Amino acid sequence: MKYTDLIFDLYGTLVDIHTEEDALVWEKTALYFGYYGAHYSPESLQQAFQSALKKREAKAGQSYECFPDIPFEEVMTELFLAAGVTENADSLGINAAQLFRISSTEYIRLYPHALEALAALRKRGYRLWLLSNAQKIFTAYELNHLGLGAQLDGIFLSSDYRCRKPDTRFYRALVEEKGLDISRCMMIGNDRETDIAGAKALGMGTVYMHTGLTPGHQAPAVPDAKAPHYEFEGDDWSRLLPWLLNILES
Numbered sequence: 001m002k003y004t005d006l007i008f009d010l011y012g013t014l015v016d017i018h019t020e021e022d023a024l025v026w027e028k029t030a031l032y033f034g035y036y037g038a039h040y041s042p043e044s045l046q047q048a049f050q051s052a053l054k055k056r057e058a059k060a061g062q063s064y065e066c067f068p069d070i071p072f073e074e075v076m077t078e079l080f081l082a083a084g085v086t087e088n089a090d091s092l093g094i095n096a097a098q099l100f101r102i103s104s105t106e107y108i109r110l111y112p113h114a115l116e117a118l119a120a121l122r123k124r125g126y127r128l129w130l131l132s133n134a135q136k137i138f139t140a141y142e143l144n145h146l147g148l149g150a151q152l153d154g155i156f157l158s159s160d161y162r163c164r165k166p167d168t169r170f171y172r173a174l175v176e177e178k179g180l181d182i183s184r185c186m187m188i189g190n191d192r193e194t195d196i197a198g199a200k201a202l203g204m205g206t207v208y209m210h211t212g213l214t215p216g217h218q219a220p221a222v223p224d225a226k227a228p229h230y231e232f233e234g235d236d237w238s239r240l241l242p243w244l245l246n247i248l249e250s
Contacts, residue, residue: 016235033096118152
C-alpha cells in the first residue's frame with residue numbers, strides 16, 4: 001500500500017470538545033490559588049497569566065516557521081512563585097492547570113464511530129499516530145478518559161516539544177523519532193492553516209475534515225502534485241472510513 005502511516009489531529013478530528021474560559025473559571029482558579037496563600041483576584045490572575053505567557057512566547061520566538069507552545073502548568077507555577085508560594089509550587093501549578101481545564105470544559109466526547117474506525121485501520125496494517133496542538137497536562141488524561149490511547153502507536157503533543165503545528169519542527173519530531181517515510185504518511189486534520197499547511201510543507205498527503213470545530217474563513221487548499229490533498233465534509237467516521245480507505249488503497 002502507498003501509505004503506511006496515518007497521522008491524526010485530535011480536537012476537531014477525532015474529538016468534539018467545547019470549552020469556555022469565562023469569568024467563573026478564573027474565579028474558581030483564583031480561589032484555588034488563595035487556598036495556598038497566593039492571593040489574586042480573578043481579573044488579576046487572568047492578567048498575570050496572559051502577561052507571563054506572552055513573555056515566554058516572545059522569548060521563544062514566533063514567526064511563520066516558529067510557533068512556540070508553552071506548557072500551561074509552568075505558567076501557573078510561575079504565578080504561585082510570584083505570589084511568594086515556594087513550597088510544592090510545581091505540584092500546585094499542575095493541579096491549578098488541571099482544575100482550570102476541568103472547570104472550563106463543557107463537554108468532551110469522541111466523534112461518532114471514531115474508535116471503531118481507528119481499530120479498523122490498525123487491523124488493516126496502518127500505523128496510527130497522534131500529532132496534536134495540545135497541552136500534555138490536560139490531553140494525556142483526556143485520552144485516557146476517551147479510551148483513545150490504546151488505538152494509537154504513538155502520541156505527540158505540542159507542549160512536549162514547545163512548538164506547534166504548522167511548525168514543521170513538530171512534524172519532523174514524529175518523522176525522525178519513529179523513522180517514518182514522509183512520502184508514505186497521510187495527515188488527517190480539521191484545520192487547513194495548521195494541520196494541513198504543516199503537512200503539505202513537508203510533502204505529506206493530507207485529508208481535511210470540515211467539522212464543527214474547524215475555524216471559519218480559511219482559504220481553500222492549493223493543489224500540489226507532490227502532496228495529494230483530499231477533503232471531507234463532516235465528522236461521522238462511519239462515513240469517512242470507507243471514503244478514506246478508497247483513497248488509501250486505490
